[in-house]
Amino acid sequence: MRNPLRSEAESFRFLIAVIVGALVIVGAAYLNTWLGVAAAVLAVAGIVWWLKDEPVPGAHDAPPRLDSATPPGTHRVLVVAAPGTSSVQVDARATEIVVVVPALASTVESLTGAVDDRRADAEQTAAALARQLARDGVRVRAEVGADDPVLAVDDALRTFGADEIAVAGDERLVERIRGRATVPVSQV
């Protein structure tokens, strides 16, 4: 639904719609009070329907793909894995690794904020994968990401310039992440 108070011009347009609705209600109420009530219900429904179908500017535009840059002599790998992933393999050239595990929560859990258990699962997986990937000369960091894996990648790429992204997930997720990042994305 489009926010009717996004700008002065839009709120003025919304006001005009409300005036028209009010005139219909007043006209109906002049004949009969209950007819006015019915007109009010219809007017509110009509305005909501109008706002619902109004396109939000830019809402359907694809977000720009995220580019990343790394210092010379380093090879940074961003690993994205679902909670419960036991092991991953990354490029041997990696000098820095960030492991991001999204705290996957259901809609109800997200809405109610009952995500503590999901975050604990993600923390455990991230820490275990970081221990597995740690070796001499490689810096490894573990993070709990957003509840959407693509958003978690989005967040991570803003602070960690990666040369490649390794995804421990299905092909669909890999494709979604490819749509967001310009760096190579591989399925591991």
Added chain:
Amino acid sequence: MASYSHAEPVEHVHEEHPPEPHYSSRVPPSVLGMFLFIGSEIMLFGAFFTAYFFVRVVAGTAWPTPPFHLPIFVAFVNTCILVTSSFTMHWALQSVKRGNVWGLRAGLLLTFLMGLTFLVTQGREYSRVGFAPKDGAFATIFYCLTGLHGAHVFVGLSILLFMTIRAFRGHFSPEHHHGVEIGGIYWHFVDVMWIVVYTTVYIL
């Protein structure tokens, strides 16, 4: 949508890092702010409208309770004044966008004067309406709803006063008029709320 989207470091295996910043959000701050504003206003007015519907529909209280009468015509004239003030507000903003400084000043001044007229008329209506908030549920709800809206008009008038002063001091230009834009949104919102209040309290 309730969601968190920050990444927290869990374990630093080989190196310590400074604290991570709060990253992206699914809702831009400006949109979130407006949603919170609208949400809080809906809850505020919604509470009073709930009381109104309870008194009128559930309790079946006569509206207006005899022997009282609502000054429908005066309120209608007041409504016309307030609606017109939204048009002058819109004119003021269109003027500043086109670089017409005097249009902006005239628009804001007229908007302020009409808003003031609305508030003064409402105050006069209170003194002549013949009932007080203590005179039953109908009177209480009437004063609460119209009074709550009046408080919003007062806030809008305060904003308009500063906007008008700033306009006369040359603070706004076609490139920089954010203060007029935001004030305009608020004024139209106040106007929309009055139409809803007038329709439900005076007409239905």
